[in-house]
Amino acid sequence: MAPPPTSTISHIVSLVLKILMFVSLLVALVVLVTDSATISLTVVSTNMKIHFDDVYTYRYMLASIIFGFVYSLAQTALSLYHIIKGSPLFTGDAVFVFNFYADKVISYLLATGSAAGFGATKDLKASADALGLTDLDGYFDKGFASASLLLLAFLCAALLSIFSSYALPKIVSST
């Protein structure tokens, strides 16, 4: 068996982070897509049902959650394979380079999804409060909850991205 590039402990830390990221994104997904509210508009005397996708930013959040979810699922599976079989499924410098860029892109995607979610929720809630639309409090609280889980997933992705940066083959050594 070829010596692994990093120790078993770092593989397990890596796996735990991937699972935590996966679970956070799964819960974030459920919280986000089930987010809806009914608002009674006294001005026009009508009730209006709103869903998560009525906020544009929540659509972007959904996209970032789905990409992150699929990626964390694949990475968790690869980590489990590595730990169980004792050697990685894919080998070679290209794998480290791929992981480096993929971890980086996914971490930016989750960071932006979470930030956009927090920003839009905070200001929409302030606007709704100013208009007296208290019916929306629960709706925005679920938005905050989903953005918070996305932030947790981002923190896992950022740590994984640090690991994959250290695992990057140096240009000088790969030539």
Add this chain to the structure above:
Amino acid sequence: MAPPPTSTISHIVSLVLKILMFVSLLVALVVLVTDSATISLTVVSTNMKIHFDDVYTYRYMLASIIFGFVYSLAQTALSLYHIIKGSPLFTGDAVFVFNFYADKVISYLLATGSAAGFGATKDLKASADALGLTDLDGYFDKGFASASLLLLAFLCAALLSIFSSYALPKIVSST
């Protein structure tokens, strides 16, 4: 003169990215802090002047712009020193590790500032349009402009972060 860790061309590319980041953030800052609008509220028959800091997300954008601005200024100065003097002001593995983490944090900060700006602006504008508050179009357009410049600064920071990841001393080689 000690051999530089990377070629002169990559130093120049790096410098150009730092200057572009610096200029984008400077313009983003000016656009954001000068953003204001006067809305006439027909319901209560009054005029209301709003400034950039009335949107909570814009305050976060401002913070991310200021941090990025100061950082890009310092990094530009260090790059210029390196190119003019022929050797860096600070040397040693610790500098590469510092640059790696600092570039990473700054790039996340700019990414989240830009994303939050786009998200909040898009949804606040949609809400304002739904309420017939067309007075705010210019205000939100400036919000979009500042977020776009922040996105450009983020792209520079992300590229610089890739460079500093490759320049990272490997754990195995630094022990």
